[in-house]
Structures are given as structure tokens and as C-alpha cells.
Amino acid sequence: MATALQKPTTRRSTRQRNADAGTAAANDESDQDVHSTSGQESEIDELIDSDENNSDDEDESFRLDNTPTRQKSSKGRASSFKVPETPMSAEQDLDDTDDIDTLYGQILGSRLPTEKLVEEWIDKYKGPEKMEAVEDLVNLIIRSCGTKEKIDAKAIEDDELIVDALQNLEDKVSANRYTEYPIASKLRKYKSLKADLIDFWQKLIEECQYDIIYDGLLVETLQVWLTTMSSSTFRPFRHTATVIALNVISSLALIAERAVQEKAIANRQLGAERRKNNNNRASERQKMLEDKSKALANKEKRLNGYLKHFIDSIFVHRCRDVEAVIRMECIKHLGDWMEQYTSYFLDNQYLRYLGWLLNDKSTSRFKVRLVEMALHETDQTTRVQAIGLCVLLAESNVIDASDNMNLGSLIFSDQPKIRSSIAPLANMIFENDYLSPVMSEAKSVAATLPPTTTSTGRTRGVAQGREIDSIAIKFKCLVKMLMDYGEATQKVKKPNILMGSSEVESVDNQMELDASNNIAQVDQAPIGPQFENICSHKESRIALAVGSLFKEISTLQEWKAMVDFLLKDYTTSTSDLSNTAEDSLNEYYQLTDEEDQVFIEIAVAVISLFIDQSVQKSKTKKKNTHDEDTKNQISRHIALALPRLISKYAADGKKITHILVLPQLINLSAYTDLRMSKAYEQLLEDTKKMFMRHTTSTVHLNAALVIKRLTSYESMLSVAEPVLIELRDELSLLLHNTFSDKDMQAQMLSEEALATIAITLSRIQQFIKVMDVTEILEDQNSEAVTNLSLILQVLERGKSGNIQESETILSSAAILFQFLAWKCHQVLTDNDIGGSRVDLSRLIVVRDSVIHTLTDLCLSDSALQVQENVRKMSFQLLVDLYWLFSNEQFRHQKSSDDISLMLRCTPNLQKTATEYVDSELNKWEETYAIEAGQDEDDEQDELSDNGRQHESAHVKIQYERLTPVAALAKACMLGIFDVNHAVTIVSRYRNLGIEVDEVIKALVSSVKDGLNIASTSKLPSSILTMYMDSLKESFERHTKLQDAKLDKTLQLARLLAGSIKAADSDPFHKTSPDLLTDDLHIPGITYCTSRASSYSKNGDQDSRAASLKFFKILTTFSSLLTRARDVAKIHRHLDSVLEQYELSPETSDKDWDAYKAYISSIDTVLQKKGLRYDASNKNNMDSAQQPLGSVDQNRANEFERLQPNALDQSEEDDEPLQRGRKNSKKPANDQNTRGTKRKAEIANKQTAKQIRLSDMLEKS
Structure with a gap:
């Protein structure tokens, strides 16, 4: 970095003198502009102020506004801040909602056309605030990197x-484990930011x-800032600065090309x-042309100097960057420059960069890195491309055998x-x-054996040996x-970027290493047998691998040979040869x-694939006779x-499964x-x-499952029913014998x-899952x-807490739930057929x-x-039972003593259940940080058998924690509990x-559907209240920490605000604007404010400052406001x-920055x-003392009478206002006028409004 700053530093005094010289000239221009508009503004303000001060009916706090006045006032506020003494003392934590009026905020929000934004910046630069304009430009670069800081x-x-x-910025952002930045982000709000940013810089240089x-x-x-930032080891700085610099070069190249053409x-x-x-x-024209030629030559020389400086300090280094995306940007722009400014860039000095990309003396230079990308890259698209390249390299025998094995393991x-x-690589x-090796070896062995003879004495086999079973x-x-x-x-390790491998060093010594890269992560496939769900053949790891290899390996097409191979037995000799030879x-x-x-x-997976293919084809196309055959x-x-x-395989439980x-x-x-x-039976x-x-x-x-399917086939019911009755009798007898003594x-x-x-109980549990x-x-x-009753007694034994009985307790609970579920199904079926089988x-x-x-097992003292596992599962089943019996169809199903089958969960039980889950979450939070640190350490070692067992146990614990x-x-989500318990x-x-x-x-996505239901319901208000309470609790939880940060609370706020926007996507059902104001x-x-006041009275200024940051959370919901009355x-x-x-609120107090941003947003x-x-x-101040419930709903109509022009210009008026003027339309522009009659109607309405305004002014 130091070398990059030497050259600009020598020109520092010149830049400062140029800036100071331009300020005086600009001051005169700006004074004239301000003076020319001040008369108009004063007239408008005087008229509106007299209206508001003299009217007895109007206390609404609005006045007409225009852009020059607003900009002028904002500049005045900005200039009142003191300049900090140190370079970074003015850093502030910013968010997208905090810098709405900055260049970055304007570009991100697309609030103004790019041309207008560039024009405003140039006006500011040419005025008395030249250095402030330059500061805005530098902060645009900083903010575009995704940081939440600004440079003073x-x-x-x-x-x-x-x-x-910049180093301070890097340290702060790196400490937050920052990984994503705007121009590389996939978030929707950043979708067009890169294009808009490039457009801004190109238009700026052009203007x-x-x-x-x-x-x-x-x-x-x-040059100074982009050069320094482009050489940073921090990828967001390096990438963003490079993109901006390359586009600045493109714009300068276009200007230089025009200068060259004009000079020619x-x-x-x-x-x-x-x-x-x-x-x-020489004539006057000749002298003029000579002067013009010299001026254009000087212009060309200066532009070429700018280009050379940018190329030498940025492009030369970044075209060899470790990040492919940065290298790609450089080479892409180099091609553009050659087309735009051919006379300068179409030269060997720049053509060589293209040549360097096409060959490399070290053929295996990038092999290690490519294999690592294929094994550990987190971006799936990049990883797929890397795997494809490794497959091509493997075909050329460039990949080692060990790497081939590791790559092949990705089939799981x-x-x-x-x-x-x-x-393809696995094939x-x-x-x-x-x-090939085994087949060759088998043929060699078979050639040494005599051919087999049949019972008739004939020789079967080749002339000089035995035939081999190639399919086997x-x-x-x-x-x-x-x-x-x-x-x-199980043996694939994570790459160690800091390892001392000579191959890796050979790469890193030739390319700049991005210090911000995280160590790549191992593919998180469920690779251990403990993860297999062997009851679901479609989800096992073998089935997944077979599904991917099915079209590549022809052997997997031999389904019939697979079944026959399963029936063969190679353990006994079948010929007259000695056992040793056989x-x-x-x-x-x-x-x-x-x-x-x-x-x-493998065989089951292949058969399943063949059958599934025929079923899918018959569903998507006309019935195919071949597939059915x-x-x-x-x-x-x-x-x-069978x-x-x-x-x-009857004796082997795993195989028979x-x-x-x-x-x-x-x-x-x-x-x-x-x-x-007979075979069916x-x-x-x-x-x-x-x-x-x-x-x-x-x-x-x-x-x-097999018994259920076989007994459901109508053509064989006569064969199946006796077997099913016999099985039920055996199960009943088994239960009796199990509990009898x-x-x-x-x-x-x-x-x-x-x-x-x-x-x-395991037999009963699995059977009652699939059959009644x-x-x-x-x-x-x-x-x-x-x-x-006996099974219920087993469940009650769970209160003793005996760990040896846990499995029996869980089985009994599952059986009882399934019993009640089948009984409810019978009740509903009886309603359909008009009978009654259930007492x-x-x-x-x-x-x-x-x-x-179940309540005693999970919620009692x-x-x-x-x-723990019994308690958690009991709570889950308890919730399921309340859901089961909350069916509205059970409301009128009553017993002989008039007790309804429908059941609601009591408020006390809901409260107790919520307290239980809260305590479980508190325990989880206490161990979460410790476990995260342990996992980080464990990931550095190869997984052993003990390690895999530990991982399996960890997954089981995570599942149990997540259950309640x-x-x-x-x-x-289902309305069993009140939504406030969420x-x-x-x-x-x-x-x-990520699991939680x-x-x-899922919870927020589900409950959001209740936001736009009928206004008479209390549910929308309850949901919004739950949103606000969640934000408060999250805010308090994070502000209590020593390293208090709002990132997580802000992310929650964005999630909740997004759910409200999603709910409002229905054009016919919207969330009530009154509720958004009153409940959020x-x-x-x-x-x-109450929290800040409490801390302020106690003298705790740090806590007061932290409390005021809650306005930043509220800013997230400002975009949901649409009515002026709500803002009032x-x-x-x-x-x-x-x-x-x-x-x-004090303007100079940074603690109130979040408050000011909130005010600006609403x-x-x-x-x-x-x-x-x-x-x-x-x-306004008088009306502020009124209770919120007594706000006059007719303010909008009074507002309309006082300010007709402003209302006519609005794109979206308040609902009462729209009802008050159903027949009123916006004044049409000259381009979309629909006739003289329409113009006359609009003129009459405007005249009537002006008359009403005049009448009110006279009365006042």
C-alpha cells in the first residue's frame, strides 16, 4: 500500500490548491442561484404559514415542500456537525435505512434518475462544498463495499x-465475520445495485x-483511494474498488478516443x-486550428497519463488476482478497451495479458486448487464447474489416484x-x-482351469479354460x-490454506491470497450408516448414489441379472474339480x-428406479405399452x-428389511x-x-407395510383376510402374555x-402406524x-425417570396417540356413512x-x-393431541353426559407450555457458544469412528432440542396456542x-396470512403485537451483552417487515394501516423513549445511547407506511x-442518529x-397532547381544502380523502390531455378549490 501512495502524495499540495481555487469561483455562482430562488420560496412559505397560524380548524403539521428548499435545509443540518480530530472518529454504524440521502442510498433505492443524481453532485462540487462532494464520492466507494462505516x-x-x-475499517468488518458485500450479493435488494453503480460512475466521468x-x-x-483499496487483502474492498476503477478507465478511454479523433x-x-x-x-482560422490541435494533444496526453496510472497501479495487479471473478472483470474490460481505444490498447504491452491466460509452463500448477474447489467449494455452481474440469483432467491422467478416490466419494x-x-468420473x-484389472486377473485364473463337463460328458467352456461369470x-x-x-x-479433510505444501506454495507465491477467505467446508452429506433411513429405500445413501450412476454405468441396467445373482450361492463346489481350484x-x-x-x-434401488420411471412416464405422457410391460x-x-x-435372508434382520x-x-x-x-398366501x-x-x-x-399392501388388494382379499385375522389374534395374545405376569x-x-x-410395544407401534x-x-x-389400560400404565411409569424404561415409554405414548387418531378417523367416517361405531x-x-x-410428564412440577427425551416427546404429542381434537367437526360430537369431543387448550396450559419451551431455549443458549467452539476445533481433525459416533450423538441431541x-x-401456526406465545x-x-x-x-410465513383478514378479527393486531414484543425481547437480549450489536435484531426486523410486505401482495386484502401504526x-x-429516559435519569449514558438505537429497528418498518395521517x-x-x-434530540449528539434516520424515513x-x-x-403541539384515540379522522378533508395543489400532485392519497372526492382526478399533463372538455372540468375544480382557500383566508 505504501508504494501505491508515494506518487499521489507528491501531488497533494497541488490537489489542495486546485480545490481551494475552485471554491471561491463557485461561491459567487451559488450565491446568485440561491438569491434567484429565495424570493419564490419566501412567498410560498409566507402564504402557507399564514394559513396554518390563522386557521382555527387546522392543526395538521404539514406544509408545501419543494426540492430546493429541502436540499438546502439538509445541507444546513449537515454542516452543523463538528469535524472530528482523528481520521476514524467520525465512523458510524450505518444501515441501508440510515443513509437514504447519501449517494449510496440514492443509488440503492433508485430514488432519482442517474442523470439527476450526477447533476446534483456536480452542482455541489462546483459550489462552496467541493470537498464535501469529494467526501460523498469516497464514502460512496466505502459504502459500496458493504461496510457500515463512513470516512470523515x-x-x-x-x-x-x-x-x-482503511485498515481500521478492515479490522472492524473482519471482526464481524463479514462475508457478503453488495456487488456480489444475491439478495433481492442488491439485484440491480452493481449495474446502477456502474451507470453512475460512467455518467459521472462523462459529464x-x-x-x-x-x-x-x-x-x-x-486514483489514490481506488489504488489503495484495490490492493487490500480484504476481498469486498478489493473487488468493489477494482470494478469501479475498471469502469472509470472505460469512461476515460472513450473520452480519450474522442479526443484522438477530434485531434486527427x-x-x-x-x-x-x-x-x-x-x-x-497564417490566417486566423489557421491559428485557431493550431490552438485547437495543441489543446487536444494536451488533453490526449493528460488522459493517457490517467489511463497509465490506473493500469499500472490497479489492472496490472488485479488481472492476476486469486479471485476468479476479479480476474474475469479485468480481462473482460481489457477487451472492451481494445475496441474503445484501439490506438492505445491494441498494443503488445496489453495483448500479452491475453496470452498469459492461454498457457502455463507448470501444467499442474492449479491442480491442487481445482481439486480443493471440487471437494469443498461452498458455491454450488462453481463447485459443479470445478468437478467437470477435474473429470476432464482425470480423463487425461492428470489427477492422482488418491484425489480420484476423494472426488469419487462425492457420489454420496x-x-x-x-x-x-x-x-462420469465414477464410471x-x-x-x-x-x-478391468479384476476381469483380466479372473480371465487369467480361468485360463489355467480345465473346462467344466456336463452330465452328458460334454465340455462346456473355451478350448483352453473355464468361462467366467463376467456379470458377477x-x-x-x-x-x-x-x-x-x-x-x-469419512477421510476427506478440509483444506488448510496455511499448510506448508510445496504445491500450494507454488500457487500462492504466484498469486495474491485473499486473507478474508474462510476455510472451505466439507460436503455435509449424511455419510455415516447411522444417518441411513433404511426403511425408506429412496432416501438411503446407496439409493442416492445409484440414482446418479444409473445412466452412466451400464451394469446398473441389469435388474434381472441382479435378482438372479442374489439367488446364487458361490460357497459350495458344483463340479468334480477340487475345492481349491473352484x-x-x-x-x-x-x-x-x-x-x-x-x-x-443396490438391487432394490435399481428395481425402484425402473418402476418409478415407468410410473412417471405414464403420468406425463400417453400410456406407454412398453413401460407397462x-x-x-x-x-x-x-x-x-421372492x-x-x-x-x-430371513434370519438376517438388516438384509430382510x-x-x-x-x-x-x-x-x-x-x-x-x-x-x-398359494404363493401370495x-x-x-x-x-x-x-x-x-x-x-x-x-x-x-x-x-x-407389506401386510397392509397385500391385504388391500381386492383380487386377493379372500386369501388375505384369514391371515390378517390370525395376525390380529396373535398380537392380542402377545399383549396379554406380555403383561399377564x-x-x-x-x-x-x-x-x-x-x-x-x-x-x-415396538411391534404394536409400527403396526398401528399403517393399519387400524x-x-x-x-x-x-x-x-x-x-x-x-395396560399401555397407559406403561406411560405413567415415565414419571419415575428410569432411563432404562425410556424406549418403552416412548413406544406407549406413540401407540396411544395413534389409537386416538384412528378413533377420530372412525368418528369422521361414521359421520359420512351415517352410522356410529365409536363409544x-x-x-x-x-x-x-x-x-x-402427558401433561404430567412434560409440564407438571x-x-x-x-x-429429557421422554419429556420432549410427551410435549410434542400433547400438542398433536390438542390439534387432533380441535377439529370443528367434533364440536357437535358429544357423549351421553353432553361433553364435546372438541377440545381447546386452556390459557394456563399455554402459558406453562411456553415457559417450558423458554427454559429449554435458555439452556440451549448456554451451551450453544461452547459447542460451536468445540465443533470448530473438531473440524480440523480427521473423523475417526469415535468422531462419527460423537457426530451422530450430536445430531440426536440437536433433534431432541428442536422437538419442543x-x-x-x-x-x-395452527391456532392451538395464541400467537403471542410465539x-x-x-x-x-x-x-x-440454522435449524431454529x-x-x-416457517412460523412467520404461516402467521403472516392472518394479517390481512377481516378488520373485525383481533388476530392481525395480535400478530403485530407479537412482532413488536419479539423485537423488544431480541433487542434487550443483545443490548445486555458486553459486545452489544443490533445485527441479529435488525435481521429479525427485516424478516418480519418482509412478511408484512408478502401479506400485502394480495391486491384485495391489505394489512390495516391503522394497526401498523398503533401496534408497531x-x-x-x-x-x-421510556427506556432511554429511565437510563438517562440514572446517569447511565451508555445504556441510554443503546436504547435510542431501537429507532433503527423501527426504521425497517417505515417503508410500510403509506398514509400521511399515519405519519402525522x-x-x-x-x-x-x-x-x-x-x-x-440534539443535532450534534450522535446518540440521536438513529432517531434522525427514523424521522427521515417516515x-x-x-x-x-x-x-x-x-x-x-x-x-401541532396542542394536538400532540390529545389521546391517540381521539385523533380527528376528518383531518385529511381539511388538509385537502387548505392545500389543494399538493394533494392533486400526490400519487397515493389517504382512503378517507379518496372517498371525499370520488369524482376528482389528478390534473392531466399536456401530453396526456383527453380533450377540451376534460381540461375545462379540471380548471373548474382547481378554481373552486382556490375559492375555498380564499374564503377561509378571509374568515381567518
């Missing part, structure tokens, strides 16, 4: 302070081309004139585009590294590759137990193979087509045995008894006790018992000793990680509370209507 005048005037000022760029101040100031024309004319004079004395990524892009590795080898190699990828996935070849076919399990998953063919083949598959997926995929019509009713029997024999819940669930009231149960109960078996639970034992009195008793027990939060959010969740936005944030976003702005102002109401309330709490509504607020009006 001292740093602008003294180049020696630039480096320190300044005749004089300002040669004054020795503007261009040299830009002048020289031609001068030559012609000299020949015309024939060595006689959780992102579909990543899996698809890496599939290449499969063919070259797995299949392919299957084994495919399994081996996926298993290797699974292991490699085993030597079988080693290439036979799968290990683990490989066999993986292959079953394929599905029928698959179904018939599997129907024939008995043998079940027999082979996947085998039981096959009956859920095939067409059951295959059994009727093949007349296999046998399949049911086998599935029932699997259900009753195995002890794992995954087998129970898949078996239950056990005392559920006992304090302790033996481990054997708990294991038996757990397995039995409530009659089993209603069966009674010999002691006239129902099975339901409502008994159902209500069971419902109340279950709800009472004794719940503290309940196991999601339950409370759901209760508020405050405890919403106020923690951005505090507890997603819950909050008014309470927020009261809260802010807010102003009156502000005046009232400021007087009540004895607070006085006054924007008035500016759009051509109005402004006058706080000095006495009537």
Missing part, C-alpha cells in the same frame, strides 16, 4: 491517513469530461489550411447436482481401476467401489456378508423369486396373472413370520421384563382389563387420561425428574443456528413522549405527496 473529511484531505483509515476531470482534484483523489480531424483541417495559405502569413453428496456431475474409475464380477466390483467411496467420504475362481464372484448387504440395497415383467420375475429370497421393500414396489396383479394364489405368511420373529423396529415397519405398578421391573415389553388395529387395544384380558363417552375418558398423563421448539411453533421463539432469530431459524421462518410504531416509540400520528406521539420523558411518505412536517406549528 480529515482522511479525504490528507493522503497519509488513507491507509490507517465531467470537459473541465472537472482536469482540475487536479477529482481524478487524482479517485483538426490536424487534417490544419494541413489543408496551411496548403491553402501557401507559406503566407446430499446435493443432486454434485452427484450428477461426478458420475471411468469403475471401468479402469476396478473392473461387475456386480462385485461395483459393490467394492461404493464401499471404498463410503470409507473415503474356490480360486469363486473368490471373484462371492460377496462377503457386508458386501451382500450393500448389493441388496417392463413393470409387469419386473413384477412377475420378483414374484417368482419365496427364495425371503428363505435365504430391504428384501421386504420389493413387495411394496411390484404390481400385485402379477400373482393373479401367474395364478399364484405364502408371502403373507412369511411376512407375518418376519414381523413376529424379528426384534428390530425397521423389520416391523417394513413387514407392516407383570405388576405395572411396581417400582422396578427386571431387564428381561423390560426387553419383552419393549419388543411387544384399535380393536386389539380394546380387547380385555381375564381380569377385564383392556390392553389400552364417544369412552373415547373422551381415554383422551382425557392420555392428555393428563414432577416433570423435572422425567428423562417445533411443537410450540406448530401450536401457534415471542419466546421468534425473538431468538439468528441465535441458535428455519422453524422461525407507537408501542415501539414508547418503549424506546407518529409525529404527534413522538412530540408527546419526548415531552413526557423530558428527552430532547417523512419520505410526505415527500412523495409533496408535503412536510412542521414541528414548530403551535397547533
Whole structure:
């Protein structure tokens, strides 16, 4: 940086002298302009002031406004601030809403056309405020980098302070972990900012081309700041400054090209004139042309000097930047310059930069970086491109084997585009590294073996050896590759940018490293087996990988061969050869137990893909006979193979779980087509045995799903019904035998008894999920006790807090909930058919018992000793039950004693539930920061088996923590709880990680739909009150911290404001403007001022200053205001509370900056209507003392009579005002006049309004 500042520093005195010289001349011009307009302004102000002071009816605080007056007053306020002593003492935390009137705010908000904005800046630069204009320009560059700071005048005037000022900015922003900046942001509000910013700079240079760029101040100031910022290690500074500098160069190049062309024309004319004079004395025209030629030559020389300085200090370094986006910007503009200013840039000096991009002596220079980008890049588009490039490099054998393995492991990524892009590489590795070597080796072994002989004595095989089973080898190699990828996935480390690798150093030594880059993140795919949902074959990691490889690897198209391969057994010899010879070849076919399990998953995934493809095609196009035949063919083949598959894998719970997926995929019509009713019945029997024999819940669930599907096929009901009845009887007997010899009231149960109960309840839990078996639970034992009562007793044992009984407690709770859900379904079905199968009195008793027990487990005083997982799940089920019985159709379903089946949650219970969730969130917050730090440390090490177990446990803990939060959010979303209880969740936005944030976003997105319902409802007011309470709680939580920052509260405010805007997108239903004022702005102002007053009286000035920053939060909602009366109401309330709490905003006090920004933002509504607020009006001060409820709703009509012209110019008037003049239209311009009659009507109305105004003035 220091070297970049040496040259500008030597010209510092010249720049300052040029600035001072231009100020005096500009002062005279500005004085004349101000004097010419002051007469008009004074007349208007005098008229309006007399109207407002003398009228007894009008106390509204508005007056006519025009742009010159407003700008003049704003300049006056700005000039009253003191210049700070140090370069950075004037830094202020800014937000987009804080700098509305700055250049950045104008460009971001598109409030003025670019031409108008440039014109205003030039007027300011040519006036007495030249250095202030330059300061605005520099702060535009700083603000465009995304910082929330600004540079003061001292740093602008003294180049020696630039480096320190920028370094301070970098330190502050880097400490906030800042990663995104406007020109690279994908946020909607920044969508057009880059284009608007470029347009501004291009138009600015273009408008300044005749004089300002040669004054020795503007261009040299830009050179100093842009050069310094473009050499920063902080990417936002470097990227933004480079973009601006490149576009400034483009504009200067266009001006220089025009100067060259004009000089060429002048020289031609001068030559012609000299020949015309024939060595006689030069004419006046010749002298004029000579002067013009010299002036243009000097102009060209100065412009070329500017270009050379920008090129040497910025372009030369940035075209080799470590960031591709910056390099791309440089080369793109270089091509533009060659077209724009050919005589200067189409030269070897600049052409060489294009050549340097096309070759490199070190062919592997960027290989390491490309592999890292493919493995760890966070931007998906960039990562996909990097993977595609790595695939091409791998085809040329540039990528190492270890890197190939790491890249291939991306086939298990959780992102579909990543899996698809890496599939070609996986296919290449499969063919070259797995299949070809093994196939060659197997052929060599087979060649040494004699051919096999058939029973007739004939030789089968090749002349010199044995035929090999090539498809079996392919299957084994495919399994081996996926298993290797699974292991490699666990070993991929994050790149260490600071590591001492020579290859990395060779890259970093040749390119500038961005110090702000975060270490790339490992792909967050669910890679461990603990994450697999093996009951859902479509979501397992193997299924996802197969789906991506399906079109790349032809072996995956062999579905029939896969089924046949599963039926084969290579463990025994089938020929007369010795076992040793046979085993030597079988080693290439036979799968290990683990490989066999993986292959079953592959086969199921492939069959699922074939069937899904035929189903999708039949849905999107006309029925395809070929696709239907394929599905029928698959179904018939599997129907024939299923008995043998079940027999082979029946004893292995993990494998049979996947085998039981096959009956859920095939067409059951295959059994009727093949007349296999016996096989159908046998399949049911086998599935029932699997259900009753195995002890794992995954087998129970898949078996239950198969039984449900088989018993639902109408053509086979006669075969299925006896088996289903038999199964229900067995389950009822199983329940009876499980509890017959056990005392559920006992304090302790033996481990054997708990294991038996757990397995039995698991079977019932999985079965009742998919089928209505409530009659089993209603069966009674010999002691006239129902099975339901016994399960309820198991649930009540959860109060003891015995950790060994947790699983049984959770299973019993799930069974009871499913029982009540099926009963509710029966009630609704009875209503449709006009019958009644359900005893409502008994159902209500069971419902109340279950709800009472769940309430005791999660919300009572004794719940503290309940196991955490049991307590959280009990709370979730409690919320689900209240939702279940809140159905309006149950309102008239009553028991014999006139008790309704419909149930509402009491306010006390809602309050207790909210307090419970709040306490859980408080505990989560206490451990969140510690765990985040631990995770950061753990990520630096390779994941071991213990590490993966720890990660799995962490995910489980996170899920359990989120359970009560999601339950409370759901209760508020569904109307089970009052919406005000959502405050405890919403106020923690951005505090507890992305999972909680997603819950909050879903909650806000759901409740926002209640904002624009009928005005008679209290729900919109409740929602807005909840919004404000959440903001208050978030604000207090963050201002109490030692490092108090409002970033998270501001993000919450933007989320809530965005939800209101989304709700108002419906043109027929809008949020009430009165509610926005009364439930958001008014309470927020009261809260802010009362809090500030309290701290001020206690002498705590720091806390007072922090309290006043709440106005920054309110500014976020200013854009929602549309009516002038609402702004007036807010102003009156502000005046009232400021007087009540004895607070006085001071212009020079920075603590009130947020307040001033808020006032400016709400006054924007008035500016759009051509109005402004006058706080000095006495009537205003009197009306401020009135209660808010007594605000005169007819003020708008009086306002119309007093100021007809202003109202006619407004684009959006108040609703009462619109009703008061239904037939009135805006005065038409000359361009859109619709006839003489229309003009006459408008003139008559304007005359009538002026007459009313005159009458009122005479009366006053």
C-alpha cells in the first residue's frame, strides 16, 4: 500500500490548491442561484404559514415542500456537525435505512434518475462544498463495499491517513465475520445495485469530461483511494474498488478516443489550411486550428497519463488476482478497451495479458486448487464447474489416484447436482481401476482351469479354460467401489490454506491470497450408516448414489441379472474339480456378508428406479405399452423369486428389511396373472413370520407395510383376510402374555421384563402406524382389563425417570396417540356413512387420561425428574393431541353426559407450555457458544469412528432440542396456542443456528396470512403485537451483552417487515394501516423513549445511547407506511413522549442518529405527496397532547381544502380523502390531455378549490 501512495502524495499540495481555487469561483455562482430562488420560496412559505397560524380548524403539521428548499435545509443540518480530530472518529454504524440521502442510498433505492443524481453532485462540487462532494464520492466507494462505516473529511484531505483509515475499517468488518458485500450479493435488494453503480460512475466521468476531470482534484483523489483499496487483502474492498476503477478507465478511454479523433480531424483541417495559405502569413482560422490541435494533444496526453496510472497501479495487479471473478472483470474490460481505444490498447504491452491466460509452463500448477474447489467449494455452481474440469483432467491422467478416490466419494453428496456431475468420473474409475484389472486377473485364473463337463460328458467352456461369470464380477466390483467411496467420504479433510505444501506454495507465491477467505467446508452429506433411513429405500445413501450412476454405468441396467445373482450361492463346489481350484475362481464372484448387504440395497434401488420411471412416464405422457410391460415383467420375475429370497435372508434382520421393500414396489396383479394364489398366501405368511420373529423396529415397519399392501388388494382379499385375522389374534395374545405376569405398578421391573415389553410395544407401534388395529387395544384380558389400560400404565411409569424404561415409554405414548387418531378417523367416517361405531363417552375418558398423563410428564412440577427425551416427546404429542381434537367437526360430537369431543387448550396450559419451551431455549443458549467452539476445533481433525459416533450423538441431541421448539411453533401456526406465545421463539432469530431459524421462518410465513383478514378479527393486531414484543425481547437480549450489536435484531426486523410486505401482495386484502401504526410504531416509540429516559435519569449514558438505537429497528418498518395521517400520528406521539420523558434530540449528539434516520424515513411518505412536517406549528403541539384515540379522522378533508395543489400532485392519497372526492382526478399533463372538455372540468375544480382557500383566508 505504501508504494501505491508515494506518487499521489507528491501531488497533494497541488490537489489542495486546485480545490481551494475552485471554491471561491463557485461561491459567487451559488450565491446568485440561491438569491434567484429565495424570493419564490419566501412567498410560498409566507402564504402557507399564514394559513396554518390563522386557521382555527387546522392543526395538521404539514406544509408545501419543494426540492430546493429541502436540499438546502439538509445541507444546513449537515454542516452543523463538528469535524472530528482523528481520521476514524467520525465512523458510524450505518444501515441501508440510515443513509437514504447519501449517494449510496440514492443509488440503492433508485430514488432519482442517474442523470439527476450526477447533476446534483456536480452542482455541489462546483459550489462552496467541493470537498464535501469529494467526501460523498469516497464514502460512496466505502459504502459500496458493504461496510457500515463512513470516512470523515480529515482522511479525504490528507493522503497519509488513507491507509490507517482503511485498515481500521478492515479490522472492524473482519471482526464481524463479514462475508457478503453488495456487488456480489444475491439478495433481492442488491439485484440491480452493481449495474446502477456502474451507470453512475460512467455518467459521472462523462459529464465531467470537459473541465472537472482536469482540475487536479477529482481524478487524482479517485486514483489514490481506488489504488489503495484495490490492493487490500480484504476481498469486498478489493473487488468493489477494482470494478469501479475498471469502469472509470472505460469512461476515460472513450473520452480519450474522442479526443484522438477530434485531434486527427483538426490536424487534417490544419494541413489543408496551411496548403491553402501557401507559406503566407497564417490566417486566423489557421491559428485557431493550431490552438485547437495543441489543446487536444494536451488533453490526449493528460488522459493517457490517467489511463497509465490506473493500469499500472490497479489492472496490472488485479488481472492476476486469486479471485476468479476479479480476474474475469479485468480481462473482460481489457477487451472492451481494445475496441474503445484501439490506438492505445491494441498494443503488445496489453495483448500479452491475453496470452498469459492461454498457457502455463507448470501444467499442474492449479491442480491442487481445482481439486480443493471440487471437494469443498461452498458455491454450488462453481463447485459443479470445478468437478467437470477435474473429470476432464482425470480423463487425461492428470489427477492422482488418491484425489480420484476423494472426488469419487462425492457420489454420496446430499446435493443432486454434485452427484450428477461426478458420475462420469465414477464410471471411468469403475471401468479402469476396478473392473478391468479384476476381469483380466479372473480371465487369467480361468485360463489355467480345465473346462467344466456336463452330465452328458460334454465340455462346456473355451478350448483352453473355464468361462467366467463376467456379470458377477461387475456386480462385485461395483459393490467394492461404493464401499471404498463410503470409507473415503469419512477421510476427506478440509483444506488448510496455511499448510506448508510445496504445491500450494507454488500457487500462492504466484498469486495474491485473499486473507478474508474462510476455510472451505466439507460436503455435509449424511455419510455415516447411522444417518441411513433404511426403511425408506429412496432416501438411503446407496439409493442416492445409484440414482446418479444409473445412466452412466451400464451394469446398473441389469435388474434381472441382479435378482438372479442374489439367488446364487458361490460357497459350495458344483463340479468334480477340487475345492481349491473352484474356490480360486469363486473368490471373484462371492460377496462377503457386508458386501451382500450393500448389493441388496443396490438391487432394490435399481428395481425402484425402473418402476418409478415407468410410473412417471405414464403420468406425463400417453400410456406407454412398453413401460407397462417392463413393470409387469419386473413384477412377475420378483414374484417368482421372492419365496427364495425371503428363505435365504430371513434370519438376517438388516438384509430382510430391504428384501421386504420389493413387495411394496411390484404390481400385485402379477400373482393373479401367474395364478399364484398359494404363493401370495405364502408371502403373507412369511411376512407375518418376519414381523413376529424379528426384534428390530425397521423389520416391523417394513413387514407392516407389506401386510397392509397385500391385504388391500381386492383380487386377493379372500386369501388375505384369514391371515390378517390370525395376525390380529396373535398380537392380542402377545399383549396379554406380555403383561399377564407383570405388576405395572411396581417400582422396578427386571431387564428381561423390560426387553419383552419393549419388543411387544415396538411391534404394536409400527403396526398401528399403517393399519387400524384399535380393536386389539380394546380387547380385555381375564381380569377385564383392556390392553389400552395396560399401555397407559406403561406411560405413567415415565414419571419415575428410569432411563432404562425410556424406549418403552416412548413406544406407549406413540401407540396411544395413534389409537386416538384412528378413533377420530372412525368418528369422521361414521359421520359420512351415517352410522356410529365409536363409544364417544369412552373415547373422551381415554383422551382425557392420555392428555393428563402427558401433561404430567412434560409440564407438571414432577416433570423435572422425567428423562429429557421422554419429556420432549410427551410435549410434542400433547400438542398433536390438542390439534387432533380441535377439529370443528367434533364440536357437535358429544357423549351421553353432553361433553364435546372438541377440545381447546386452556390459557394456563399455554402459558406453562411456553415457559417450558423458554427454559429449554435458555439452556440451549448456554451451551450453544461452547459447542460451536468445540465443533470448530473438531473440524480440523480427521473423523475417526469415535468422531462419527460423537457426530451422530450430536445430531440426536440437536433433534431432541428442536422437538419442543417445533411443537410450540406448530401450536401457534395452527391456532392451538395464541400467537403471542410465539415471542419466546421468534425473538431468538439468528441465535441458535440454522435449524431454529428455519422453524422461525416457517412460523412467520404461516402467521403472516392472518394479517390481512377481516378488520373485525383481533388476530392481525395480535400478530403485530407479537412482532413488536419479539423485537423488544431480541433487542434487550443483545443490548445486555458486553459486545452489544443490533445485527441479529435488525435481521429479525427485516424478516418480519418482509412478511408484512408478502401479506400485502394480495391486491384485495391489505394489512390495516391503522394497526401498523398503533401496534408497531407507537408501542415501539414508547418503549424506546421510556427506556432511554429511565437510563438517562440514572446517569447511565451508555445504556441510554443503546436504547435510542431501537429507532433503527423501527426504521425497517417505515417503508410500510403509506398514509400521511399515519405519519402525522407518529409525529404527534413522538412530540408527546419526548415531552413526557423530558428527552430532547440534539443535532450534534450522535446518540440521536438513529432517531434522525427514523424521522427521515417516515417523512419520505410526505415527500412523495409533496408535503412536510412542521414541528414548530403551535397547533401541532396542542394536538400532540390529545389521546391517540381521539385523533380527528376528518383531518385529511381539511388538509385537502387548505392545500389543494399538493394533494392533486400526490400519487397515493389517504382512503378517507379518496372517498371525499370520488369524482376528482389528478390534473392531466399536456401530453396526456383527453380533450377540451376534460381540461375545462379540471380548471373548474382547481378554481373552486382556490375559492375555498380564499374564503377561509378571509374568515381567518
